[in-house]
Structure formats: C-alpha cells, structure tokens
Amino acid sequence: MLKHTPLVTQHQNMGAKLVDFGGWSMPLHYGSQMEEHHHVRRQAGMFDVSHMTVVDMQGKEAKAYLHYLLANDVDKLNAPGKALYTAMLNEQGGVLDDLIVYRLPWGYRLVVNCATREKDLAWMQKQVGGFDVEIRARDDLAIIAVQGPEARSKADAVLADYQLPACTNLSSFSAAEAGDFFVARTGYTGEDGYEVILPATQAGDFWERLAEEGVEACGLGARDTLRLEAGLNLYGHEMDETVSPWVANMGWTLALEGDRVFIGKDALLAQKKAGLKETLVGLILEGKGVLRAGQTVHVNGKQGIVTSGSFSPTLGKSIALARVPSDIAEHCQVEIRNKLLNARVQAPCFVRRGKVL
Amino acid sequence: MSELREELKYLSSHEWARLEDDGTVTIGITDHAQAALGDVVYVEVPEVGSTVTMGEEAGVVESVKAASDIFSPVSGEVIAVNEQLEDAPETVNNSPYDDGWFFKVQPDNVQELENAMDAEAYKAQIDE
Numbered sequence: 001m002l003k004h005t006p007l008v009t010q011h012q013n014m015g016a017k018l019v020d021f022g023g024w025s026m027p028l029h030y031g032s033q034m035e036e037h038h039h040v041r042r043q044a045g046m047f048d049v050s051h052m053t054v055v056d057m058q059g060k061e062a063k064a065y066l067h068y069l070l071a072n073d074v075d076k077l078n079a080p081g082k083a084l085y086t087a088m089l090n091e092q093g094g095v096l097d098d099l100i101v102y103r104l105p106w107g108y109r110l111v112v113n114c115a116t117r118e119k120d121l122a123w124m125q126k127q128v129g130g131f132d133v134e135i136r137a138r139d140d141l142a143i144i145a146v147q148g149p150e151a152r153s154k155a156d157a158v159l160a161d162y163q164l165p166a167c168t169n170l171s172s173f174s175a176a177e178a179g180d181f182f183v184a185r186t187g188y189t190g191e192d193g194y195e196v197i198l199p200a201t202q203a204g205d206f207w208e209r210l211a212e213e214g215v216e217a218c219g220l221g222a223r224d225t226l227r228l229e230a231g232l233n234l235y236g237h238e239m240d241e242t243v244s245p246w247v248a249n250m251g252w253t254l255a256l257e258g259d260r261v262f263i264g265k266d267a268l269l270a271q272k273k274a275g276l277k278e279t280l281v282g283l284i285l286e287g288k289g290v291l292r293a294g295q296t297v298h299v300n301g302k303q304g305i306v307t308s309g310s311f312s313p314t315l316g317k318s319i320a321l322a323r324v325p326s327d328i329a330e331h332c333q334v335e336i337r338n339k340l341l342n343a344r345v346q347a348p349c350f351v352r353r354g355k356v357l
Numbered sequence: 358m359s360e361l362r363e364e365l366k367y368l369s370s371h372e373w374a375r376l377e378d379d380g381t382v383t384i385g386i387t388d389h390a391q392a393a394l395g396d397v398v399y400v401e402v403p404e405v406g407s408t409v410t411m412g413e414e415a416g417v418v419e420s421v422k423a424a425s426d427i428f429s430p431v432s433g434e435v436i437a438v439n440e441q442l443e444d445a446p447e448t449v450n451n452s453p454y455d456d457g458w459f460f461k462v463q464p465d466n467v468q469e470l471e472n473a474m475d476a477e478a479y480k481a482q483i484d485e
Binding site: 028029032033034221225288289290292310311313318337 | 395396398399401417419421422424443
C-alpha cells in the first residue's frame with residue numbers, strides 16, 4: 001500500500017501521472033515534464049515534496065548534539081531563521097544523508113530525504129546518548145516548494161496579510177515562521193523561490209490558490225532535471241554511505257576547523273591526508289544520445305561513473321554528473337550502448353537563475 | 358485513452374508496422390508507448406541499407422525519463438529513415454502514427470507480419 005501526501009486529491013484532479021517513489025505515490029508529471037521544467041526556469045512552478053521528512057529538535061543541548069551529529073557547523077547559523085546545508089556522516093566518513101538544518105527561536109528544524117527516513121531517525125536517536133535533546137518527526141506537516149523567477153511574488157500574493165511581513169524580506173537561504181506556516185527561501189532547482197512547510201490540513205487550499213495565481217504544478221521528473229542542471233546532489237546517486245563527501249562536491253560543507261568533534265571527522269581528515277583520487281564533475285555530451293546514471297566514463301585509461309544523467313531541457317543537450325579520476329582534463333568519453341561518445345567536462349553546475357553557465 | 362489504428366500491426370514491445378501499397382513496411386512506436394515514455398529527446402534508427410531482423414533490436418528511443426529499445430516487426434533491408442526525428446524528436450510524441458514514423462523496410466517475407474498483433478489484441482494488452 002503506497003503512502004499518500006495530503007495533496008493526493010489535487011494531484012489526481014490535475015491529471016498527474018502518479019508513480020511509486022520510495023513507497024509514496026508521487027506525481028511524476030502532469031502532462032509534459034519538459035514544459036514543467038521550462039515553466040520553473042521562466043515563470044513559476046510548484047512541487048509537492050511532502051514525502052520528505054521534517055525533524056524538529058528542541059532541548060537545552062540541541063546545539064551541542066548537532067555539533068556532534070553533523071559535518072557542517074550549526075554555529076554558522078548566527079541568527080534564528082538561518083539555513084545550512086550539511087552531510088550527516090557515519091564513522092567511516094560515508095554520507096548517511098544530506099539535509100538542510102534551520103535554526104529557529106525554539107530549536108532546530110531539519111529536512112531529510114524520503115528514502116532515508118527510517119535509517120536517519122534511528123541514527124539520530126542512537127546518537128542522543130546523554131544529550132538533553134528531544135527529536136520529533138513532524139508527520140503532521142506538508143511541504144510545497146514554489147520555484148522560479150516569479151515564484152516569490154506569486155506565493156506572496158497567496159499568503160495572508162499577517163504572514164507577509166515575515167516573508168517579504170527573507171534573504172537567500174533563510175526562513176521565517178509566519179503563523180502556522182514555515183517559509184524558507186531555499187530550493188532544489190537553481191531558481192529563486194520558497195519551500196513552504198505547513199500543516200497538512202491547509203496544504204490543499206494553499207496548493208489550489210497557488211494554481212489560481214498561475215503557478216504550474218510540476219512533478220518529480222522536472223524536479224530531477226532542474227536539480228541536475230543546477231548541479232545539486234541527489235542522495236543515492238552522487239553520494240551514499242560508501243561515498244565520501246570529498247568526492248561528491250561537498251568539501252565546502254565540511255567544517256573541520258577547530259577542535260569540534262563530530263561523527264566522521266577523523267575519517268575525513270585521514271581521507272584528505274591520503275589524497276583524493278576522484279572528483280565530481282559535470283559532463284555535456286557532444287554527440288547525440290542521452291547520458292544516464294551507471295554509464296562508464298573513460299579518462300586517460302582509467303574509469304569513472306555517471307552518477308546522474310538526463311537530457312537538459314534548458315541546454316537542449318544531454319548533461320550528467322560523474323564521479324571520475326581526479327586528473328580528468330577538459331574531455332572524456334562515455335560508453336553508451338557499446339559506443340564511446342565524446343563529452344566535455346565542466347564544473348558540476350550548468351544552469352543558475354535561468355542562465356546557462 | 359491512447360489512439361489505435363485498425364490497419365496497423367502491433368508488437369508487445371509497443372512498435373507498430375504498416376504494410377504500404379508498394380509492399381514496404383513502415384515502423385514506429387504506438388501512441389501508448391510515446392505517452393508512457395514522455396517527452397522524447399533522442400531517436401536512434403538503423404542506417405539506410407542495413408538489414409534488420411524480426412524481433413531484434415533495430416534502434417533506440419530516449420525520453421527525458423528513460424531509454425527504450427526498438428524492435429523490428431519484420432526482417433529485411435532498411436530503405437528509408439525519418440530524418441526529421443534527428444532535429445525534432447518530439448514529433449514522436451505529437452504524431453506517433455504519421456510524421457513520427459521511425460524507418461521503412463523492404464521485407465524479405467511480408468508474411469512475418471502475421472506474427473504481430475492486430476489492434477484488438479494490442480488493445481487488450483495495454484488495457485491489462
């Protein structure tokens with residue numbers, strides 16, 4: 001039996017093609033994944049991401065606990081409302097999950113992936129030890145991401161007057177509580193916008209009013225091509241428990257300075273000292289075809305692997321993220337159906353704020 | 358509801374074949390297949406002059422979502438390919454039975470088409 005989000009009725013009414021996504025019935029698209037993708041780059045689209053898990057943490061030692069649990073340092077959250085992207089590592093320095101942590105007046109809010117939910121919650125509980133912290137999964141909440149150059153103005157038109165003052169001046173990568181809503185200026189598309197966490201009981205109404213405002217419903221298909229163009233990692237593809245954050249373009253999230261002790265720190269330092277043999281890069285296929293996860297990348301007689309690949313609607317070409325030998329130069333070859341096709345190597349980011357990089 | 362055409366023959370792998378008046382066979386993918394694939398972004402067809410074999414791979418169609426092999430419903434020589442698909446692969450979505458055809462074959466034995474399903478049998482398969 002698949003789990004449903006609070007928006008299942010809206011998805012059905014809007015003609016969504018629903019698919020099994022990690023045990024949840026989720027919209028893949030509502031007609032054309034390509035059009036939904038373009039709509040987010042050019043105007044505004046909305047995504048139901050209520051399958052992700054919101055975890056609230058409160059208690060006198062919540063901060064000390066997160067210092068130990070996370071590879072990035074919550075001390076960087078220098079005011080309530082600030083957000084931080086971080087890995088949660090195992091002792092071997094492998095990535096258990098990637099997540100966003102928000103600091104709020106009453107504690108911290110984490111948003112973790114859907115497929116890793118049970119594993120994450122068990123791990124978090126296991127690490128509590130003597131820390132005075134209460135961990136609570138918020139299954140009473142829904143998450144709607146509104147993304148695109150017109151996303152914030154359209155969402156502001158739907159938010160109630162009393163909610164607006166908290167939201168209109170949000171800086172990038174920060175959040176505010178606005179009544180029952182939690183509004184964050186974050187996202188997973190490379191565009192401006194909000195991720196709104198709200199009571200499940202109010203999700204349908206908010207979704208329908210966004211649609212009336214001209215925000216296009218978008219499925220997880222477009223979400224994937226948008227995040228790929230933006231060069232954003234997807235757990236289980238660019239990294240997992242067997243992949244170090246060093247080789248998943250996450251080095252910038254590792255706060256190693258000082259004497260803070262966190263899970264995986266010793267392993268990270270040892271990995272760096274031993275030297276990193278691989279790196280995550282972006283690939284653009286020069287010929288015709290489509291790069292896909294799992295294809296082999298050939299570099300100077302050595303091999304790498306495509307971690308995510310698809311057709312880029314914005315570039316009109318196939319693009320990919322790939323974990324490859326560190327000595328890769330500007331070109332490589334990818335094996336597609338027993339043929340070697342040329343690909344150009346670039347930084348793992350293709351499109352930001354509607355512009356091709 | 359996906360469109361079906363009475364005059365066509367169908368494979369369980371969602372290709373259609375049309376026997377033309379001149380005895381050649383035109384091959385494409387069904388409306389049901391294009392809808393399931395979603396936005397088609399790349400089509401690989403066999404080269405003109407090459408031979409294809411009934412039931413074997415003859416090309417590939419890729420959507421944003423996935424790659425799918427194309428199987429030939431007949432054996433024979435490829436006499437034409439739809440060059441429009443190279444620059445406009447979305448034609449497969451917009452016109453799967455007409456402008457979105459993939460390739461034409463001069464069949465070795467046109468009787469091979471009798472192995473394929475008629476519209477009614479194919480409809481029963483996709484309705485399952």
